[in-house]
Amino acid sequence: MKALLSIDYTVDFVADEGRLTTGKAGQAIEKRLVDQTRAFIEARDYVVFAIDRHDAGDHYHPESRLFPPHNLAGTSGRELYGTLAPLYQENQTSEHVYWIDKRHYSAFSGTDLDIRLRERGITELYLTGVCTDICILHTAVDAYNLGYQLVIDAGAVASFDAIGHEWALRHFEQTLGAKIIAKED
Template sequence: MKNSALIVVDYSNDFVAENGKLTCGLPGQQIENYIVERIEAYNNKQSDIFFMMDLHYEENKYHPESKLFPPHNIIGTPGRELYGKVNDLYQNILFNDHVHYLDKTRYDSFCGTSLDLMLRERNIQHLEIVGVCTDICILHTAISAYNLGYAMTISHRGVASFNPSGHNWALEHFKNSLGAEVE
């Protein structure tokens, strides 16, 4: 895992919990244990872990998603907290210097964030990406990672979506168009 980082994308209550504002529901819940395993593996080796979290504000008419999706991941709400066991684990490791939490305001974890700079400072060349939604935020993050020259691993056990056909299409796209290792 040297020169590799784990990127955990949008694994929040609003995207995963049964009552989440934009939940992928059961598919998102079913990847929880795998994500916990991957976080533990990276943490045990003190390898970098980046929690990338969607950030929205109440009634922001200027955000492009406001026309596409209901309000979700609103700052200061329980919906924006990490989901379940992932949140419990995060609370136990958050003060380690290899654990990072970055807000993002677009699908892409690189857009408008310091993610690329932080990865390059640490000489990270490979990313393992987990989280939700496969065909939205995971997809846009993976495309940027590819364009920035990162190698990637994306496991079907670590990503989920509320759209099964979009999920399957994205997995094929990661492998066939972005050269990612898809497990």
């Protein structure tokens, strides 16, 4: 069984005016990411939207020392970006679609993600979203350590750091044993 994790594809991480945007790199993956998400939904495979959530004024969170405030609860910056938003809205009540608020880079850290995946017999995870070398990477490492098989679509992940993005793709394949789907496929 397989599941798709859609990680942090929000206004703050993708839109030109986003607080911590990947900009054009993140925008360029929209069609592929949405098409892949739609295919999983139509196949009735499990789709998890793992979305960063921070509170305004939380100066204790370690990210507050590294990045500007982003994905703040109750702001438009935390909304899903582009055509992914209506796709989620149309399917949010499906038993095959789940939303996780996450506070850390990894979708597994402090969430019930592993329990939900195991309840459904899921062993293979497709990771999409942003940022390849931060939240996708940390989620992939945790997934690997928990025994999941990984598939990363290079055309459905992006970062604001091109060097970090390429390094992470190599790391997924060479160190975590992930299957990488080439951008051209």
